[in-house]
Each structure stands twice: as C-alpha cells, then as structure tokens.
Amino acid sequence: MAQALDHPILQLTFVANADMTANAYKLLRHTSGERLGLCAAGGAGFVGVLYKVEHDPGAGAAGDELSVMVEGVAVMRTGGAFDPGDKITSDGSGLAVEAASTNEVIGRALEASTGSGQYVAVLITREGVLA
Numbered sequence: 001m002a003q004a005l006d007h008p009i010l011q012l013t014f015v016a017n018a019d020m021t022a023n024a025y026k027l028l029r030h031t032s033g034e035r036l037g038l039c040a041a042g043g044a045g046f047v048g049v050l051y052k053v054e055h056d057p058g059a060g061a062a063g064d065e066l067s068v069m070v071e072g073v074a075v076m077r078t079g080g081a082f083d084p085g086d087k088i089t090s091d092g093s094g095l096a097v098e099a100a101s102t103n104e105v106i107g108r109a110l111e112a113s114t115g116s117g118q119y120v121a122v123l124i125t126r127e128g129v130l131a
C-alpha cells in the first residue's frame with residue numbers, strides 16, 4: 001500500500017454532535033440539525049471526512065468545531081478490504097468500505113485496503129445510490 005495523500009478542494013467547519021476525539025479520518029453526516037456525527041451504514045446523508053478539531057487539536061467534545069473535507073481526495077480510515085477503483089461507502093462506524101447494492105456511493109478508492117484500520121486515499125465523487 002502506498003502512503004495515503006490527500007488533496008483538499010473544499011473544507012468546511014461544522015459543529016460536532018458527539019465526542020469526536022477518536023474519529024479523525026472517518027465519514028460524517030448530519031445527525032442533529034446542522035451538527036455532524038458518524039456516518040451510518042450505507043453512507044446515507046454523507047457530508048464529508050473529519051480532518052481535525054478546530055482551535056484545539058486535543059479537543060473534540062460535542063459542540064466543538066470540526067474541519068471537514070467535503071470535496072477532493074480525502075484520506076479515509078478503512079473498515080474492510082477493497083481495491084483501487086472500487087466504489088466506497090460507510091459502515092456503521094463511519095469507516096470506508098466497499099459499496100454494495102443500495103448503498104450511497106461517496107467516492108472511488110485510489111488505493112487498496114487489505115482490511116480494517118488502514119488509511120487510504122479516496123476521491124469524493126458522490127455518485128448516488130448503487131443500483
């Protein structure tokens with residue numbers, strides 16, 4: 001596996017709905033009004049990828065500001081194996097996994113993942129539901 005590199009096109013600041021201190025590089029969605037939480041299985045409501053907590057790298061509690069990549073090539077934490085070019089969605093913990101039928105495709109893998117806990121580059125494409 002090559003070293004995952006990112007290329008942000010657009011990063012926005014959102015507010016955390018819950019504690020995000022251990023969730024860097026996971027996929028996020030709207031969970032309560034304008035606040036973000038971890039993406040659910042299947043990628044529905046995907047907003048972006050958590051990059052860092054603003055103003056205090058050690059923070060991340062509910063109500064803290066988060067830097068979220070919404071467009072570009074994002075480094076994502078993986079929840080399973082997939083190959084370059086595979087369509088990517090979220091598992092129930094906000095980890096990047098290969099999309100299956102009826103999943104929301106949030107991007108295309110640019111690198112392979114051999115299992116959970118890796119960091120790989122994914123092009124955010126927002127392709128809609130996989131038919």
